[in-house]
Amino acid sequence: MSGRDDGRKGFLDGVESSEGDVRVFVALNAILSAMFGWLIVWALDLAGFVEYATRTVAIAVVALFLLTFVVVR
Template identity: 55%
Template sequence: MSEGDSNGFSEGVASSQGDVRVLVAMNAVLSTLFAWSIVWGLSFLGMVEFGVINVATAAIVLFAMTYLVTMT
């Protein structure tokens, strides 16, 4: 790879804004997986009951926190 190619790639990546829908979808999937693992771990320790409501609540909280941090 020549020096000119790497400069062009760097400029292209730096100017790319990306698609917000992809970021939101990735945030939703990763927040859900992380929430599932947190709730599973806490239920393994006997601190909370593992269930859909607890996983969904944790996922919504994680999604909202991540969205606020990244979009503001």
């Protein structure tokens, strides 16, 4: 029986061959790093380890962003 998917690549082949758009990666990385960085600093402030401040959150966000960028690229 011949299906309409004959000759098409599988889903995994498509995902592995896709390069994606770097702008989407950078945007998602920035948004998720900001949210996670804020959460980490908030939790550490709640536990009394660090002071909750804009500078502390910014440092955490930049560190997470760069770490994720280096690991994924």
